[in-house]
Amino acid sequence: MTTALITGATAGIGAAFARRLAADGHDLVLVARDAERLRDQATELHDRHGVEAEVLRADLATDEGIEAVAARLGNRRRPVDLLVNNAGFGNRGRYLEVPLADELTMLKVHCEAVLRLTSAGTEAMRERGRGGVVNVASVAAFLPRGTYGASKAWVVQFTQGVARDLAGSGVRLMALCPGFVRTEFHERAGMGTDNIPGWMWLDADKVVATGLTDLSRGRTVSVPDPRYKALMGLAKLAPRQLLGGVTSTTGRKYGPQ
Known part of the structure; x- marks a missing residue:
């Protein structure tokens, strides 16, 4: 039986991954x-x-937390076949309104932890010639939205680069880039959601189902909804200030985990 390790597993997209993978028979x-x-x-x-x-x-x-998870991923006697780097958070407020310490913590969780855990997981997976990594990013990666968007852009670029470097090793990597997902994320970050149109909300279980399908198809980036795929297509044509303004009404977070 295969084993999946999920960070940020108790809520939102992480909990949806846990439910789906458990239902599919994964430890x-x-x-x-x-x-x-x-x-x-x-x-x-x-x-x-x-x-x-x-x-x-x-x-x-x-x-200490990163090292503990990295050690579990590197345990050759109890191998992990699928790593889901989902842990993350958002800061409410514009640049310079958010304490620098909070911004640095975001980079620690979104970038450093993803780098170190992906490295630990893929090293062991490459030795076995099989495995997968899903790094949960956001459509914010494609929009000009401060530290959060920048950190998620890093996740996308990093994931694509590692996928290229490990091509042919049996290890697959994919960045999952959802839009707004119905989770407890916004409440925990103190962000309002009343002004977000209903059509923009996604279901976490459906996001996970699409993401796992895209991973099995070998895709390195997954935008798991036709509406957001269309929106990201428009983002390439529309002024960046226009699309960037969409996220300003809810602080710094676009596509919660």
């Missing part, structure tokens, strides 16, 4: 900061689907 390693919530989730998935669900409490804003 799980669930990573998040809230130990009690992790244990409850692991018990529910085990009881419902009969899979093993390991709990790993880790804060990816710290070196």
